[in-house]
Amino acid sequence: MLTYILRRLAVALAVMLTVAVVSFLLLHLSGDLATAIAGPESTAADVEKIRVQYGLDRPMATQFLDWLGAALQLDFGRSFYFQNTVMELVGERLPITLKLGAVSLLLAVAVAIPLGVAAALYRDTWVDRLALLVATIGQAMPNFWFALALIVVFSVGLKWLPVAGNTSWLHFVLPAVALGYYAMPSLMRLTRAGMLDVMGSDYIRTARAKGLSPARVVFKHALRNAIIPVVALAAVELGFMLGGSVVIESVYSMQGLGQLAWDSIARNDYPVVQAVVLIIATFYIALTFVADVLNAALDPRMRTR
Numbered sequence: 001m002l003t004y005i006l007r008r009l010a011v012a013l014a015v016m017l018t019v020a021v022v023s024f025l026l027l028h029l030s031g032d033l034a035t036a037i038a039g040p041e042s043t044a045a046d047v048e049k050i051r052v053q054y055g056l057d058r059p060m061a062t063q064f065l066d067w068l069g070a071a072l073q074l075d076f077g078r079s080f081y082f083q084n085t086v087m088e089l090v091g092e093r094l095p096i097t098l099k100l101g102a103v104s105l106l107l108a109v110a111v112a113i114p115l116g117v118a119a120a121l122y123r124d125t126w127v128d129r130l131a132l133l134v135a136t137i138g139q140a141m142p143n144f145w146f147a148l149a150l151i152v153v154f155s156v157g158l159k160w161l162p163v164a165g166n167t168s169w170l171h172f173v174l175p176a177v178a179l180g181y182y183a184m185p186s187l188m189r190l191t192r193a194g195m196l197d198v199m200g201s202d203y204i205r206t207a208r209a210k211g212l213s214p215a216r217v218v219f220k221h222a223l224r225n226a227i228i229p230v231v232a233l234a235a236v237e238l239g240f241m242l243g244g245s246v247v248i249e250s251v252y253s254m255q256g257l258g259q260l261a262w263d264s265i266a267r268n269d270y271p272v273v274q275a276v277v278l279i280i281a282t283f284y285i286a287l288t289f290v291a292d293v294l295n296a297a298l299d300p301r302m303r304t305r
Contacts, residue, residue, distance in 0.1 A: 005293055012289045019281040020071070024064050027270050067274070076275035081267045086275045089260060094279070096166050096256035097249070100179065101241045103172055107180035108187055109234060115184075116191025116230075117223060120199065131192070135185035143244060147178035147251040164253035175252045182244060183237040190233055194226030232291040239284030 027033070034051035035042070042050075051057045055066070070076070076086035119131035154174060155163040165171045198204060199222055207217045242257075249258035257276055264272035 008289055008292050012285050015285055016278075016282060019285075020068060020278055021064070023274055023277045023281075024067060027274060028060065028063075033268075033270060071275075071278065077271040079264075079269055079272050081264070081269045082272070086271050089272060090257065090275060090279060093255060093257045093260045096254060097242060097245050097258060100172060100175055100245055100249070100254065100256060101238055103176040104179035104241050105183065105234060105238050107176050108183040108237065109230075111180075112184045112187035113191050113223075113227065113230065116188040117195055117218065119188070119192045120195030121218065123196065128192075131188060135188050138181050138185040141181075143178055143182045144247045144251055146181060147175070147248055150174045150178055151251075166252075166254040166256070171252070171254070175248050175254060178251075179241050179244060179248050183234075183241055187230055187233060187237065190230050191226065194229060195222060198222045198226045232294045235287045235291040235294070239287040242283050243280050 034047045034054070034056050055063060067077075074087055076090075078085050079089060082089055115131045115134065119128045122128055151163055151174065154161045161173050162168075162171050204217060204222055207221050212221075245256060246258035246261050248254075249256045250262045253259070257280070261273060261276040261280075263269075264276065
């Protein structure tokens with residue numbers, strides 16, 4: 001088990017390093033950063049001054065190692081546009097994104113698990129087909145289109161909820177629904193598959209033979225075992241939702257990390273873009289590592305390794 005964890009940790013660190021290299025190279029190979037920072041009306045002397053000021057005249061490998069060393073100390077430099085340190089901006093915006101991700105995941109789990117259990121208990125009935133239809137629509141429908149549809153119906157039409165912002169809990173309802181619906185199908189399908197597998201096992205037949213009530217058999221014995229892989233998948237889905245918040249936060253004008261990334265890309269604010277990409281990737285890789293370890297810890301075959 002320890003060997004497996006160390007191996008997965010090494011893979012996670014290698015992936016993080018790859019993300020850092022790729023994000024650094026993509027930004028620096030997309031064009032002349034000094035020219036982009038100086039603007040279209042700058043002179044050659046202005047461009048050269050900025051190139052020296054930001055160290056862009058040094059070799060690419062030197063620039064990367066300096067940036068990576070500073071990033072490991074949580075120093076991502078200063079924003080070109082906002083004129084604040086990048087970590088100050090991240091510190092202001094990250095709690096909003098984490099709150100949105102947490103609420104979205106709770107909504108997704110609250111819908112997916114009961115729907116998956118119902119689909120398994122009433123397999124091949126209209127309940128099962130309805131649950132699979134809801135999951136299929138969630139997988140096929142772009143989340144930005146669903147977000148806009150929610151605005152049209154609940155904000156513009158019914159006027160129940162605010163269109164944009166993040167000043168109150170009401171502002172999180174529509175974004176959380178739009179983002180949570182993106183994660184719900186996979187959680188629902190895994191719950192359904194797990195329940196179908198568990199309900200046919202020997203210990204469930206034994207529990208029924210003892211005369212236990214159907215509710216106790218389902219919720220105390222079957223669901224408790226079927227939900228284990230769902231918990232691990234939920235951790236991975238949280239990482240996906242943090243990355244997908246860029247689109248949802250832009251649609252609802254929420255001042256989170258996703259909106260910060262969008263604004264920084266539009267304004268060529270490269271230090272912020274690099275930091276946001278690395279931070280979101282770190283969250284996703286860390287959550288995936290936790291899910292892998294959790295699955296391994298709950299797998300009896302891994303305990304002997």
